[in-house]
Every structure is written in C-alpha cells, then in structure tokens.
Amino acid sequence: MxxxxxxxxxxxxxxxxxxxxxxxxxxxxxxxxxxxxxxxxxxxxxxxxxxxxxxxxxxxxxxxxDTIIGANAHTSVRSSVYVDENGATSRQIVDYDDWVDRLVRVPGVLSAAPLVKGQVLANLRAANAGVEVYGIRADDLMQLPRIAAPEQSEGDIGRFEEGIAIGWGVAQELGAVVGDRVRIINPTGTRSPMGVTPRVNAYEVVYIFQAGRWDIDRTRVYLPFAEAQAFFNFDGAASEIEVMVDDPENIEQWDEPLLRAAGDKALLWSWKDAWGNFxxxxxxxxxxxxxxxxxxxxxxxxxxxxxxxxxxxxxxxxxxxxxxxxxxxxxxxxxxxxxxxxxxxxxxxxxxxxxxxxxxxxxxxxxxxxxxxxxxxxxxxxxxxxxxxxxxxxxxxxxxxxxxxxxxxxxxxxxxxxxxxxxxxxxxxxx
Structure with missing residues (x-):
C-alpha cells in the first residue's frame, strides 16, 4: 500500500x-x-x-x-580429630543425639541422621564384592527418596531392621536375591592379645534397590544403625551426621548456621564438595x-x-x-x-x-x-x-x-x- x-x-x-x-x-x-x-x-x-x-x-x-542428592546427604557433619579418654586419636561422634537435636533446629534443615560408615567385603557362595556399608536408622533411611522410592526395587524396605538393603549392582555382583544371607567381612574387626581377628556376620537380604546411579548401586549396602555400631566397633558413637535441607542446590548458605549449631569440633562436607570438580x-x-x-x-x-x-x-x-x-x-x-x-x-x-x-x-x-x-x-x-x-x-x-x-x-x-x-x-x- x-x-x-x-x-x-x-x-x-x-x-x-x-x-x-x-x-x-x-x-x-x-x-x-x-x-x-x-x-x-x-x-x-x-x-x-x-x-x-x-x-x-x-x-x-x-x-x-538428582541421583546424588536423592541417595546421599546434602551435607555431612563430621568431627575433627581429638584425643579420647584412652589417649587415642578419634573422629567418633559420641554425643550424636545432642548434635542431631541442635542441627534439626537450624531453619531449612529437613532432617539430621547419625551414620556409621565402613568399607568391607561382601560374600555369597563363591562371589565376593567390595562394598561400603552405611549404618542408618530405619526412619532415616525412609528420608532418602532414591532409596525408599527408587526406580526399581525388590523386597520390603519395611523389614530393614531384620536384615540389610543392598544396591542392584551389588546384588548382580554377588548373584543375590531377596532372602539370601550375605556375609559381611570386616578385616579390622575384633582386637585381642593375639592380634586382629576379622569380624564376619551374615545378614538376610530384605531389600534390593536401584538408586539410578551405577556407582551407588554397585557399592552401597545399608545396615541397621545399632548393628553397624557393633560391627564396626562404634559402640555408642557415630562416624558422621547426615543432614538434608530444603534447597540442596544452594547448600553453601547453610555452612555457617550448621557449624554454629554443631560446635567447634564440627567439619562440613557437602555434596558439592564431593562432586564439585565433576x-x-x-x-x-x-x-x-x-x-x-x-x-x-x-x-x-x-x-x-x-x-x-x-x-x-x-x-x-x-x-x-x-x-x-x-x-x-x-x-x-x-x-x-x-x-x-x-x-x-x-x-x-x-x-x-x-x-x-x-x-x-x-x-x-x-x-x-x-x-x-x-x-x-x-x-x-x-x-x-x-x-x-x-x-x-x-x-x-x-x-x-x-x-x-x-x-x-x-x-x-x-x-x-x-x-x-x-x-x-x-x-x-x-x-
């Protein structure tokens, strides 16, 4: 026009x-x-x-x-090295219930759970696999969405206190199914005048999960907290406190409040610290x-x-x-x-x-x-x-x-x- x-x-x-x-x-x-x-x-x-x-x-x-923060702590609160009553250096958290009570009062913290962790050998018949055992309470295990509600699972997580929960890759490596009794071998088990005797316990597989990450499913085993304390010689203690927050993508904003709540001996190790380079x-x-x-x-x-x-x-x-x-x-x-x-x-x-x-x-x-x-x-x-x-x-x-x-x-x-x-x-x- x-x-x-x-x-x-x-x-x-x-x-x-x-x-x-x-x-x-x-x-x-x-x-x-x-x-x-x-x-x-x-x-x-x-x-x-x-x-x-x-x-x-x-x-x-x-x-x-999602697979990291869904199957792991958003941040772990650990103890710095100190000398215990026997004169030995230690990182065990003896008063872990007090730590948990203080941490859960921090605004934005969803949960705090004591853990006992250790690397051991798993055995079933002629198969062996190196695994990492997480000792955790049943209620706290239910707070991990990738474990409690994974992509695939077998067995009943409600029976967790009666046995162990193992990753899908661990089950494949051992040829294990729900109901099998897997032996867990701790090379530094019992100390005696004759030296160190490996500790060997057998547990029924009650739950098999697929968290969505191959490295987690291939190495992760969950054991009831009290049983893990006895198995790893952590009587009355925990190795760390697992903390979950409402905004894990910005986990840095909780560093100072968590350190103040935990006390002078506390150290933090977040999921970004573990995977930041990647x-x-x-x-x-x-x-x-x-x-x-x-x-x-x-x-x-x-x-x-x-x-x-x-x-x-x-x-x-x-x-x-x-x-x-x-x-x-x-x-x-x-x-x-x-x-x-x-x-x-x-x-x-x-x-x-x-x-x-x-x-x-x-x-x-x-x-x-x-x-x-x-x-x-x-x-x-x-x-x-x-x-x-x-x-x-x-x-x-x-x-x-x-x-x-x-x-x-x-x-x-x-x-x-x-x-x-x-x-x-x-x-x-x-x-």
Whole structure:
C-alpha cells in the first residue's frame, strides 16, 4: 500500500511475491541453486543437533544431581580429630543425639541422621564384592527418596531392621536375591592379645534397590544403625551426621548456621564438595559443546550466501528490468533478503520440530539402536546413569531458534546488498 510520498511500505506484498517466485523457479530458469538446498538441509540438521545436545546436556546434569542428592546427604557433619579418654586419636561422634537435636533446629534443615560408615567385603557362595556399608536408622533411611522410592526395587524396605538393603549392582555382583544371607567381612574387626581377628556376620537380604546411579548401586549396602555400631566397633558413637535441607542446590548458605549449631569440633562436607570438580567440568563441557554446535549452524548458514550470490548472478537481467520499472535499491535488497531469510526460517522450523521430537523420544531411539545392534550403546558403568537423559527446556529451544535465525538472516545481507547495488544499465547492456 502506497504512503503519502507515493512509495510502497517495506516488505510489501509484491516484494514477497517476487521473492517467492524466485524460490519456486527451476534451476534452468536461474532459480534457487543446489547450494540453497544444501543450506536448508544444513541449517535443519544443525538446529536439530543443537537442540538435542542442549536437551541431553540439561537432562544429564538434572539426573546426575538428582541421583546424588536423592541417595546421599546434602551435607555431612563430621568431627575433627581429638584425643579420647584412652589417649587415642578419634573422629567418633559420641554425643550424636545432642548434635542431631541442635542441627534439626537450624531453619531449612529437613532432617539430621547419625551414620556409621565402613568399607568391607561382601560374600555369597563363591562371589565376593567390595562394598561400603552405611549404618542408618530405619526412619532415616525412609528420608532418602532414591532409596525408599527408587526406580526399581525388590523386597520390603519395611523389614530393614531384620536384615540389610543392598544396591542392584551389588546384588548382580554377588548373584543375590531377596532372602539370601550375605556375609559381611570386616578385616579390622575384633582386637585381642593375639592380634586382629576379622569380624564376619551374615545378614538376610530384605531389600534390593536401584538408586539410578551405577556407582551407588554397585557399592552401597545399608545396615541397621545399632548393628553397624557393633560391627564396626562404634559402640555408642557415630562416624558422621547426615543432614538434608530444603534447597540442596544452594547448600553453601547453610555452612555457617550448621557449624554454629554443631560446635567447634564440627567439619562440613557437602555434596558439592564431593562432586564439585565433576560439576565444573560439566559446565566447561557444556559451553564448548554449545560453541561447537553454534559454529556448525554458522557454517550451514554461510551456504545461504553462496546460493544467493548464484541467484543474484542468474537474475541480473530481472534486476535491471525491475529497476527500470521503478523498484528502488531498498526493494531489491528486501526481495533477495526474503529469499535467503525464507530458506533460513523454514530450515530453522524443520530443525526445531525434529530436534524437539528426538529429544522427547531419545530413549526410544536408543532402545531401537540397541535392538538393531544387539548390544548396549549406553554403558552405565562409564556414564554413571542407566539411561540417556533428556530435558527439553524452553530457554534452550529459544536460544537455538534465535541463533539460527540471526545467523541465517544475517548471512543474506551481503548478497542482497550486492543485488541492490547492481547498475540496471550494466545489467541490460548485453541483453
């Protein structure tokens, strides 16, 4: 529609019509070259890959953190070294009930539970496995969501005081099922004038859990607290206090209140202290993956430049005619900008749809690949978790769409300006 000066508004209907006509024209008519189709396919695949990578990245961190804070203390309160009444150095917490009472009064603390921990050898028939025993009260065990309500389980956690609970990997290593009696061997068991005698006890397996992390399921065994005290020579004492808070992602804000509540001898060891290096490595890996995938989007978008340059060259005569008919340089620029922008927009839309569908069904795809190959392509013993995690976030999708559109639209400016600067006299001289 013309304005008061007699000029048409930018991106008018006729500009869209010309751009669409050029996109639909055959190669023999000087239309879109094969490079433009390559650009469309390249941008589609790169946007698809970028969305999938970011979804898996987000899902991996979420699953990784969830399995850590769902099966472990958000922070552990331990005692510094002191000299006990026998003149020996010790870290045992003798007055652990008092510590627990003080810790649970800290605002934001959900629970505090005394633990006895030790590394021992588990044996069943001819099978042996090194395991880490956690002595814990039954009520406190129910506060661990990845143990009390895991992805898979066998047996009855309500019978915990009657035996032991073992991880899925420990059960596989020993060939144990619910009802078997597993022997637990402590090499530093009983001290006597004749030396140290290993302590060996047998316990019924009453519960088998799959916490979602291979390293936890492969090594973790839970034993009733009183039984663990006797087994590890912790009579009347605990090795640490397990604290759960309402915001474990920001566990640092509880450091000072917990230390004040526990007393001068207290030391803290949070889940971020234990896994901080790995989480920082994940952040660096995430940044590098996004940069690499963004470069792939850029490379695909650059193909638009080649395709549009070929289109401008083939349409030189048309540009000359349009200019003599009254089209301004701005109108010519917008026509060819629309040619490239439409390719980038369509490719971005296709890549977004494909990427979202793949991210939402990534485990089905992996399952199909496993079925085709006849083997597991996702090794939980290496990656720690049992499935390919995927968490599709709106912010990640928006970033991928914005990046692809910015690069593909930006790439059209150079050839579009070249078309706008074309002299109509030169374009029609040899026609």
């Amino acid at each position: 013309a304005n008061k000066a007699g000029k048409t508004a930018p991106f008018s209907k006729y500009e869209w019509m010309i751009a669409w006509r050029y996109l639909r024209s055959q190669r023999s008519e000087g239309g879109v070259s094969i490079l433009s189709w390559i650009a469309l396919g390249g941008i589609t695949l790169s946007v698809f890959a970028l969305i999938v990578v970011m979804a898996v990245r987000s899902g991996f961190r979420t699953d990784f953190v 989480l920082r490595a994940l952040v660096i890996e995430d940044i590098m993956m996004i940069i690499i995938m963004s470069i792939l989007v850029l490379i695909a978008a650059l193909n638009i430049i080649s395709g549009l340059i070929m289109l401008v060259k083939n349409k030189g005569r048309d540009i000359g005619i349009l200019r003599t008919m009254g089209l301004t340089r701005g109108a010519i620029l917008r026509v060819f900008f629309l040619c490239g922008a439409l390719v980038g927009t369509v490719a971005t839309a296709l890549g977004t749809v494909l990427g979202c569908l793949f991210a939402l069904n990534v485990n089905n795809v992996v399952g199909f690949i496993n079925w085709i190959s006849g083997q597991e392509v996702w090794d939980a013993s290496i990656r720690g978790i049992y499935r390919v995690p995927s968490e599709l976030q709106a912010g990640d999708v928006a970033f991928a769409v914005a990046l692809a559109l910015a690069l593909s639209w930006g790439a059209t400016i150079i050839p579009a300006r070249r078309a706008a600067r074309l002299d109509p006299v030169e374009a029609l001289r040899y026609e």
